[in-house]
Amino acid sequence: MTLPIPDTEAITAAVNTAHQAMLQVDGGKNADYIPYLASVPSGLAALAVVTREGTVVEAGDSRFAFAIESISKVATLALIMETIGRDALREKVGSDPTGLPFNSVMALELAQGKPMSPLVNAGAIATASLVEGATADARWDKILDMQSRLAGRPLSLSDEVNQSEQTTNFHNRAIAWLLYSAGTCYSDPMEALDIYTRQCSTLLDTVDLATMGATFANGGVNPKTGERVVSKDNVPPILAEMMMEGLYTFSGDFAYIVGLPGKSGVGGGMLAVAPGKLAIAAFAPPLDEAGNSVRALAGISAVAKSLNLDLFSA
The missing domain is CATH 3.40.710.10 (DD-peptidase/beta-lactamase superfamily)
Structure with a gap:
């Protein structure tokens, strides 16, 4: 309509x-x-x-x-839905609000290691780990391409923002390893975190x-x-x-x-x-x-x- x-x-x-x-x-x-x-x-x-x-x-x-x-999480969510389908993504990441802060470790633990939403940090890292590609750069290129196509013009990574994020993302490193230990990170956890951090930058x-x-x-x-x-x-x-x-x-x-x-x-x-x-x-x-x-x-x-x-x- x-x-x-x-x-x-x-x-x-x-x-x-x-x-x-x-x-x-x-x-x-x-x-x-x-x-x-x-x-x-x-x-x-x-x-x-x-x-x-x-x-x-x-x-x-x-x-x-x-x-x-974190608005980048929507673009990567769209990319993975287009790649593996909405039902497969929902099975791996979930689709419920956590009721807790966006970087909560407790939310992940309460759900036995399965992230509850692709729009909180744990779910976004898991979603980034599902991007297909032979290398981290190949995976990143697909995310940047999706962001650019949604925006209607080429977007680019800010090296300054990325450096600032990569050197301070200790909490997210812990989340990535927790995902990996629970079997809900679908690539090398530090590679998935690197890609996720880039997408935010x-x-x-x-x-x-x-x-x-x-x-x-x-x-x-x-x-x-x-x-x-x-x-x-x-x-x-x-x-x-x-x-x-x-x-x-x-x-x-x-x-x-x-x-x-x-x-x-x-x-x-x-x-x-x-x-x-x-x-x-x-x-x-x-x-x-x-x-x-x-x-x-x-x-x-x-x-x-x-x-x-x-x-x-x-």
């Missing part, structure tokens, strides 16, 4: 008003456990909408390139992020390039995963407040998808305790409300 898209004038008004509201929001702080993220100017704020037809509306620092971080801007979301809103077809990136049948389970675990321990609240599938990253990016209509992306570095951008949440919430996008509204 083709759904009506809000007109461009309404989207523009909503984005501009929401961006101004973002600038008034205080609180939060940059992620400081990754040195690169701590150095990003905390006053940046951006908002963008891309419709399923490719219309772009943007405001603020929308062309500032930031680290994709690419740079994109807020319009790129909104384009990624619009590809899912458009049933898997990138509205800018016209390329089918994800099969139509795989889009619903990807959005379901985002709804359940996309904002970690705040995911239920996000569904309650915004009513859309979403995904956040500790780089300050946040994405929400209105299926059949459009995607909203926002960026602002300061995070709340759950790891979600404080101002990005305010911006996305305001746009979704203004355009009546809540999926749970009658």
Whole structure:
């Protein structure tokens, strides 16, 4: 079913008003456990909408390139669904919210070593271990290609972000070995962790992020390039995963407040998808305790409300 898209004038008004509201929001702080993220100017704020037809509306620092971080988990999830199928991935990784922080070891232990979701660190490392390729570089190239096809332009790895992440990922190293000991890491654990860390270290801007979301809103077809990136049948389970675990321990609240599938990253990016209509992306570095951008949440919430996008509204 083709759904009506809000007109461009309404989207523009909503984005501009929401961006101004973002600038008034205080609180939060940059992620400081990754040195690169701590150095990003905390006053940046951006908002963008891309419709399923490719219309772009943007405001603020929308062309500032930031680290994709955990939003990359959605791209790798899509890649593996396309490769081995949704049912095979669900059997290996699971599809339930953990109710615990995104880097929780306890969640993995409580599930007897099987990660519960591909959108938390344990599940994302396991998902990365399923990428096919003879070498780590060959596997990484497939992930970067998927990210780029979703964004509609070539993305690239930031050596600075990657170095900052690779030298501080001690907690994730423990998770990778726990997965391996439980038989739920499907390649060498340190190689899987290396690939996962790289996938979090690419740079994109807020319009790129909104384009990624619009590809899912458009049933898997990138509205800018016209390329089918994800099969139509795989889009619903990807959005379901985002709804359940996309904002970690705040995911239920996000569904309650915004009513859309979403995904956040500790780089300050946040994405929400209105299926059949459009995607909203926002960026602002300061995070709340759950790891979600404080101002990005305010911006996305305001746009979704203004355009009546809540999926749970009658």
